[in-house]
Amino acid sequence: xxxxxxxxxxxxxxxxxxxxxxxxxxxxxxxxxxxxxxxxxxxxxxxxxxxxxxxxxxxxxxxxxxxxxxxxxxxxxxxxxxxxxxxxxxxxxxxxxxxxxxxxxxxxxxxxxxxxxxxxxxxxxxxxxxxxxxxxxxxxxxxxxxxxxxxxxxxxxxxxxxxxxxxxxxxxxxxxxxxxxxxxxxxxxxxxxxxxxxxxxxxxxxxxxxxxxxxxxxxxxxxxxxxxxxxxxxxxxxxxxxxxxxxxxxxxxx
Amino acid sequence: xxxxxxxxxxxxxxxxxxxxxxxxxxxxxxxxxxxxxxxxxxxxxxxxxxxxxxxxxxxxxxxxxxxxxxxxxxxxxxxxxxxxxxxxxxxxxxxxxxxxxxxxxxxxxxxxxxxxxxxxxxxxxxxxxxxxxxxxxxxxxxxxxxxxxxxxxxxxxxxxxxxxxxxxxxxxxxxxxxxxxxxxxxxxxxxxxxxxxxxxxxxxxxxxxxxxxxxxxxxxxxxxxxxxxxxxxxxxxxxxxxxxxxxxxxxxxxxxxxxxxxxxxxxxxxxxxxxxxxxxxxxxxxxxxxxxxxxxxxxxxxxxxxxxxxxxxxxx
Numbered sequence: 001x002x003x004x005x006x007x008x009x010x011x012x013x014x015x016x017x018x019x020x021x022x023x024x025x026x027x028x029x030x031x032x033x034x035x036x037x038x039x040x041x042x043x044x045x046x047x048x049x050x051x052x053x054x055x056x057x058x059x060x061x062x063x064x065x066x067x068x069x070x071x072x073x074x075x076x077x078x079x080x081x082x083x084x085x086x087x088x089x090x091x092x093x094x095x096x097x098x099x100x101x102x103x104x105x106x107x108x109x110x111x112x113x114x115x116x117x118x119x120x121x122x123x124x125x126x127x128x129x130x131x132x133x134x135x136x137x138x139x140x141x142x143x144x145x146x147x148x149x150x151x152x153x154x155x156x157x158x159x160x161x162x163x164x165x166x167x168x169x170x171x172x173x174x175x176x177x178x179x180x181x182x183x184x185x186x187x188x189x190x191x192x193x194x195x196x197x198x199x200x201x202x203x204x205x206x207x208x209x210x211x212x213x214x215x216x217x218x219x220x221x222x223x224x225x226x227x228x229x230x231x232x233x234x235x236x237x238x239x240x241x242x243x244x245x246x247x248x249x250x251x252x253x254x
Numbered sequence: 255x256x257x258x259x260x261x262x263x264x265x266x267x268x269x270x271x272x273x274x275x276x277x278x279x280x281x282x283x284x285x286x287x288x289x290x291x292x293x294x295x296x297x298x299x300x301x302x303x304x305x306x307x308x309x310x311x312x313x314x315x316x317x318x319x320x321x322x323x324x325x326x327x328x329x330x331x332x333x334x335x336x337x338x339x340x341x342x343x344x345x346x347x348x349x350x351x352x353x354x355x356x357x358x359x360x361x362x363x364x365x366x367x368x369x370x371x372x373x374x375x376x377x378x379x380x381x382x383x384x385x386x387x388x389x390x391x392x393x394x395x396x397x398x399x400x401x402x403x404x405x406x407x408x409x410x411x412x413x414x415x416x417x418x419x420x421x422x423x424x425x426x427x428x429x430x431x432x433x434x435x436x437x438x439x440x441x442x443x444x445x446x447x448x449x450x451x452x453x454x455x456x457x458x459x460x461x462x463x464x465x466x467x468x469x470x471x472x473x474x475x476x477x478x479x480x481x482x483x484x485x486x487x488x489x490x491x492x493x494x495x496x497x498x499x500x501x502x503x504x505x506x507x508x509x510x511x512x513x514x515x516x517x518x519x520x521x522x523x524x525x526x527x528x529x530x531x532x533x534x535x536x537x538x539x540x541x542x543x544x545x546x547x548x549x550x551x552x553x554x555x556x557x558x559x560x561x562x563x564x565x566x567x568x569x570x
Contacts, residue, residue, distance in 0.1 A: 013505075013523075013524045014522040014524045014525075015523070016523060017386060017389055017523070019390075026390075037505045038505060093365065094366070095359075095365055098360075123352075125505070126386060128368060128369060128384070128385055128386070130347075130352035130353070130356055130369075130404070131356035131359060131360070131366055134353065134357055134359075134360055135356065135360040138360035138361065139360070143325065143436050145324060145437050146324065146349070146356075147349050147353070149498070161443070162349075163499065164265070164349075165451075165452050165453065166445070166450065167442065167443045167444040167445035168442065168443040168445070169322065169441075169442055170439065170440055170442065170443065171437055171439065171440060172440050173436065174436065182505070183498060183501075183505040184491070184498025184499065184501070184506075187491075187492070214365050215364065215365035215396060215397040215398045216365040216367060216395075216396055216397075217394060217395045217396075217397065218393070218394055219380070219393040219394060219395055220392075220393050221385075221390055221391065221392055221393075222382075222390075222391040222392075222393065223390065223391070224388070224389065224390070224391060227549065229549070230551065231547065231548060231549075231551065231552070231553045232551065232552050232553070233542075233552075233553050233554075233555065234536075234553065234554050235554060235555075236554070236556050237555070237556035237557065237560060237561060238556070238560050238561055238564040240561065241561065241564045241565050241568050242568070243554075244536065244552075244554065244561075244565055244568075245565070245568050245569065247534075247536065247552055248480070248569075251512060251513055252512075253455070253456055253480055253481075253512065253513055254480065254569065
């Protein structure tokens, strides 16, 4: 089977986000970059599916030239082929992103054949628009379910499980299909040394597309107001236990 | 007057916790607000929506809409939007809310703004939304013929119920074929019969400081004594110490317990945005400078491996 996984280069999650003085961008001078966490699992999923069912995995990103770093990382953990859809680094809203991806996927499929499964992350870590996968699937007229944490292939169908508070919902989609997956789908592997070496030499194919802006335009960013610290220190070590018990009692928890 | 449709997210008759917050948001726009319910059991919910500032309820029913089906829900909503003439559609930024509105936006080829905090209608509309799970705000302008927005959970309260009044109910049957219903729930797996991480009144969370899978045993014991459940940070799931279903954070579960006891959790932004809706936070950490310690309501400077067992003994 042919699996495509779409990823996005984002500032490394977990870091404190500082803005440029004009509030237009995140100050990335002191930040590392990574693949959005949901998409790290999508990459691992693509590698596993291609290995388990025979076939190839392809990673694609749309972004500035530096996004090659995320493509090479995906190759270092086992993805077979890498595709960059270059942008000039300016902001693309979700509509523009989806339109560009549809053009790129269509071009790749015309060249090398249809992808049986296209994986997206449920939402990017930075913009969090929750829609690019859905828009692409709709444009390609393929079924899609979001929030997927388990994938199994059953003949020409994919059985996908989505987590809800009480457990899982099960969906069955005929391929070609699209899934938007979540972290927890698997535990992504780390690159091996041979993997790293291979990824350095890997060819990154470029697919150029024309960009058509969507209807959402960023005016600027703002950091949330700092919450004033009002921490009450209950004490040190086991000596704090009576104070903890008091807190539990005051909250009616005990 | 402009009408705003508010899609109410429900699972087989149970409204999502944050659903009605979208009604308050819609009211803030100054438009006439009408609710939309899709699928089985919608009728029963519609009967209880009086007194919330909603002027009408649209109930979308079809034999293919018995259980959740994201594509068919999107198609149905799009048909209602066209028929009703509404130009504004909003819903809560829950998993389903974001998903259904994304389908609607794709069908109408319109922008959709996810996790909106506030919106100011005009030419163009100006909106504020959250990014990074809530650790960054973004201001956007919208050039659109339909304004489609999901509401960031917990930025608005549900409306205060006023005197209950009977609401007009409008029944709508969309045109759907099997293709639309090809993505639908075909089975369910129930894992948690009791309280869950998202709804637990007490969460005992562990971070890197717990050190191992085995290290969670005392946290489990404390959680069960307090009627709560165990949660953890992303480091813990990445190390394979706990399943991902236990992860609190931007890429895990958002919790909102009465008390969150964070043990050995540094409090990176990714974790904090999942825990910040907790009513009270007690942090136990050897590092008094840890982010979680300065954000918590109560802090204990100490080793969780000593403090937690001692607390368990004291509670016995």
